[in-house]
Amino acid sequence: MLLAIDTSAGTSVAVVDLTQGVIAERGVADTMRHAEVVGRLIQECLTEARIPVSALSGVVGGMGPGPFTGLRVGIAAARVFALGIGRPLVPVVSHDAIAYGHYRTGHTGPLLVVTDARRREVYWSAYSGADAQHLPVRLGAPSLAKPADLLEADFVHAGLPRLDAATISAGDLGMVAELAYAAGRPFAADEALYLRSPDVTVSKNGPKRVS
């Protein structure tokens, strides 16, 4: 049984299990209230699932891609919750949860997942389909682009059916982790997928004159 936390868009928390599926899931779509709601959502999911934390075998963290400020809240919460209960962190790419959910509800074949990266940019990940274990097969790492770039004829995944998602389900995120574990697949790297450097430059000219 896993606790899953994702704040790459809104805030979503779930308790999942390989055989029982999604046992509890709570979400707030607001993309500006991650720090406010994350604790309450975790608590409500645990209460609804009627499990003590000792029943959890790991904590799934949605590693993004996602806008920085919110993304960090969920990763910090997942890492520290895992530390608190002495269980491993299970990092999962958030886009994989979106793709998994789409395949689960009937989509087949290639898919382009697109989410808002703010500053007039988008994050995207391409998938070739779902495998025998129902896991989405991602083609390379998630990327950042101008929205217009995805519409160009020479875009590497031009013409793929596109799914614009505004929310990520921690239930789906957790199930990706359960299925990946059951299938003996590796998890994602434990690093936040910001895909952008901090917005700051080193001044080469020294301080500005004041007179």
Added chain:
Amino acid sequence: MTWQLRRATAADVDAIMALETSIFENDAWSTEMMARDVADPGCYYLVAFPPDSPDHIVAYAGLQAAQRSPESDIQTIAVAEEARGRGLGRVLMLSLITEARKRGARETFLEVRADNPGAQHLYRSLGFEDLGVRRGYYQPDNVDAIVMRLPIPPAEMQFTDAAAPPAAEPIPAASAAPARPLNRANPLVLGIETSCDETGIGIVRGTTLLSNTIASSMDEHARYGGVVPEVAARAHLEEMVPAIHAAVAEAGIRLDEIDAIAVTSGPGLAGALMVGVGAAKALAVALDVPIYAVNHLVGHVGADLLRGEGVTTDAPLEYPTIALLVSGGHTSLLLVRDLVSDVELLGETIDDAAGEAFDKVARVLGLPYPGGPQIDRVAATGSPTAIRFPRGLSHQKDVAKHRYDFSFSGLKTSVARWVEQKGDAGETVPIDDVAASFREAVVDVLLTKAVAACTDLGVPRLLLGGGVIANARLRQVAQERTDAAGIALRIPPLSLCTDNGAMIAALGAQLIMAGHEPSTLDFGADSTLPVSQIQA
């Protein structure tokens, strides 16, 4: 006793060698070998020092780990006699292992003398396993080396067998377990502070300081000449778990013994605060303990209540007291009638914080970041009266409206203009005089207003806090002025003046001991949390 760790530099090699030759009498490294390793980017050497004397190296440890190489080696570790038996070796080892993991190592190796069971015990307790023996490795003593290996779980962590998903079976509801009553007499509190560029984790029991771990991202900000909020927030995320690990190890406790979590909810940098708030809430729910969201500025006052090594007075903090808090982010004058229930803001800076002014003037003078220690260093040979720089908001016309407020923006501009005029005229800029005169202007206006507050309000007590208190001239003038005015001056140890988690834990413990109810789980990060709101 608490220690701080920092990355060793070439300047530390002499101090390291003094320890090396005293501890490893017969098989010490040469200075050249040590200097080469310390400077090697493929290595990572740490030194430990008491927070109040950064040049007093009490321990060091070194890792060799090339970026993305799967193997790494613990090169050396040594703790001075005076600092042994208090977990410092463990903290150093954990820090090296964390760095090895960051660099992509999957295992780390070390050799340990066969006649050193204490060290072997430490390594085994950290998960190292015996790999083999090298006969006569240590010469001329002819002592065998035991080779040990620690597997470092990869970033894509697999479940361990012990933590494999359990079979589906009915499990009693979480709410069935009776909640543990809160220990209000002497609570064990873990404090989390992330309001600026220090990831601070502190653990206190009541008023006793158990650990104060600070991971600073200051080095990463140096090339920008000031704190970059996004860089600080990213660093908080990466340092959070290692810092909690280190604080728990140093305090010698287990996480599940903690009675409550305290966290800074404001004021500070919003993105940075949110990392701490998210982490604190998750830890509180995971451990099923209450959470106290507290005010960063009041935390600085709370630091004065902590008792432990390095604290020179046992006299309790008396109320009311005036508190002057000066840092890179704040310059505030508070009237504290009661720490947990009545704190009033008398005044604050209307533009730059004092620490920010130090950074900006350092830049004007071509000195590196952070500016405070640099200005202090060059000011040593300068004259504080060489140049009369303006004292912000000190004119008669300003005092009516801004009696206890501060302004450092005009001072900074005035210094820059003075330096530019000298430069334009082709004259040499007397950097030491500029630094000393600038510093004097800052110190003068800070203490003039603080002493005025004490006198006006009939409060003969002044408490200092904030990172700028590290400035020796500020402390000296504070002592002189308060002595002359019959005001009792209190300055917490410097390690508790800079931003830290221990002060947040201390304030949390005070709230608990005073019977205050915990915060609900619904608070957020509030970058402008007013000082009158002690608990969110």
